[in-house]
Amino acid sequence: MNWLKTLWSKLVSKTSVSQTTVVVEEEDGCCGEIFLHMLQEAGVSKHVKKVNGLELFEEWYDGPCNEESILAAMDDFKKGYPTVAAKMAGKL
Numbered sequence: 001m002n003w004l005k006t007l008w009s010k011l012v013s014k015t016s017v018s019q020t021t022v023v024v025e026e027e028d029g030c031c032g033e034i035f036l037h038m039l040q041e042a043g044v045s046k047h048v049k050k051v052n053g054l055e056l057f058e059e060w061y062d063g064p065c066n067e068e069s070i071l072a073a074m075d076d077f078k079k080g081y082p083t084v085a086a087k088m089a090g091k092l
Contacts, residue, residue, distance in 0.1 A: 042091035
């Protein structure tokens, strides 16, 4: 009877499903890459980089890393950094 319990426990352990939690950490620079892509699409990336706009944005922004959220935060960012806003010249 002991061999039956052993067999049963091995079978159960191989077929049992355990719950696994996966934590996805946001990579540093993810939002910065999206912001840079947006600047490139607008044709102002070189101008904004000259005034460290990308670094300033990465330090300033703490919202979700998607284009819609970044675009929604753009007015506040420009108000906080008028030098960067001047380089964007109404493109974003």
